[in-house]
Amino acid sequence: EVQLLESGGGWEEPGGSLRLSCAASGFIFRNYAMSWVRQAPGKGLEWVSAIRGSGDNTDYADTVKGRFTISRDNSKNTLYLQMNSLRAEDTAVYYCAKTRDGYTWYFDLWGRGTLVTVSS
Amino acid sequence: EIVLTQSPATLSLSPGERATLSCRASQSVSNYLGWYQQKPGQAPRLLIYDASNRATGIPGRFSGSGSGTDFTLTISSLEPEDFAVYYCQHRRNWPLTFGGGTKVEIK
Numbered sequence: 001e002v003q004l005l006e007s008g009g010g011w012e013e014p015g016g017s018l019r020l021s022c023a024a025s026g027f028i029f030r031n032y033a034m035s036w037v038r039q040a041p042g043k044g045l046e047w048v049s050a051i052r053g054s055g056d057n058t059d060y061a062d063t064v065k066g067r068f069t070i071s072r073d074n075s076k077n078t079l080y081l082q083m084n085s086l087r088a089e090d091t092a093v094y095y096c097a098k099t100r101d102g103y104t105w106y107f108d109l110w111g112r113g114t115l116v117t118v119s120s
Numbered sequence: 121e122i123v124l125t126q127s128p129a130t131l132s133l134s135p136g137e138r139a140t141l142s143c144r145a146s147q148s149v150s151n152y153l154g155w156y157q158q159k160p161g162q163a164p165r166l167l168i169y170d171a172s173n174r175a176t177g178i179p180g181r182f183s184g185s186g187s188g189t190d191f192t193l194t195i196s197s198l199e200p201e202d203f204a205v206y207y208c209q210h211r212r213n214w215p216l217t218f219g220g221g222t223k224v225e226i227k
Contacts, residue, residue: 035216037164045156045164045207047216061215062121095163100175105211106154108175110163 002026002109004096009114016086016118022079022096022111030054030074033099035107036081038092038116048094049081053102064090086118122146124208124219132227139195141222143208148188152211155184155193158221159204167206168193198224 008020020036036048049070050059058070069082079096093115097107123146133139143153151171156164166175168184171191181196195202203226208219 044221045158045209045218047209047218050216059214100166100169104169105216106166106169106175106209107156107164108166110165112163 004098004109004111006094006096006111006114009094009116011117011119012086013120014087014118017082017084018086018116020081020083020094020096020114020116022081024077024079024098027098027109029072029077032102033105034072034079035097035099035105036070036079036094037097037107037110038090038094039113040089040092043092046092050105051079083116086116088118090116091118092116121215122149122210122212122217124210124217126206126208126219126222128222129220130223130225132225133198134227135198135200137198139193139198139202139224141193141195141206141224143186143191143193143219145189145191145210145212149210149212151187153184153186153191154209154211155182156207156209157202157204158207164207195224 005023033052035050051070055072067085071080093113095113096111098109100106100108125144127142155168158164172184205221
């Protein structure tokens with residue numbers, strides 16, 4: 001079955017760190033660029049970060065640049081998001097998403113999301 | 121950063137009616153625009169890519185049009201399962217951005 005499964009969300013205090021994982025199955029993971037997209041409670045979608053299939057090129061939204069790091073392990077079919085210096089405004093459901101054809105930035109497969117709550 | 125403005129914020133329609141949703145970009149995105157549907161508690165689903173191409177498995181009642189800065193998603197005849205929130209997203213440059221969404225609700 002083609003699917004993405006996120007994990008690693010939870011509660012963290014401001015200034016803390018979390019590492020999200022996204023396990024991919026059912027497709028050739030290394031062939032597809034991937035992204036993280038988040039959604040604050042009751043709000044719209046916000047793109048967070050992107051990584052090419054080889055892992056050698058990454059991009060970030062300004063709101064997370066310098067604090068979050070996207071990476072992937074193609075041998076484990078897993079995408080990661082290391083989140084440091086967390087802020088209250090990072091509270092959201094975080095989705096990992098697969099590009100439609102491997103390289104154009106539309107997302108045709110999404111995980112169910114993992115909730116990150118940043119609060120003291 | 122390209123800002124995508126969706127209108128209206130809410131569209132109240134009955135099943136069988138035609139829905140017309142708008143997405144306007146703050147600068148040209150060529151045809152690099154997609155549309156997603158999101159239902160409560162679910163992840164988004166890709167409907168349209170590159171302005172007018174239906175994604176795999178998307179019914180023919182969904183169609184997209186436009187180029188440059190003005191885009192439209194049309195649902196020709198609303199089915200009960202179409203009541204949801206719809207988002208546009210561009211891929212013209214970095215950062216990728218989404219519109220604020222249009223909620224299509226049952227009248």
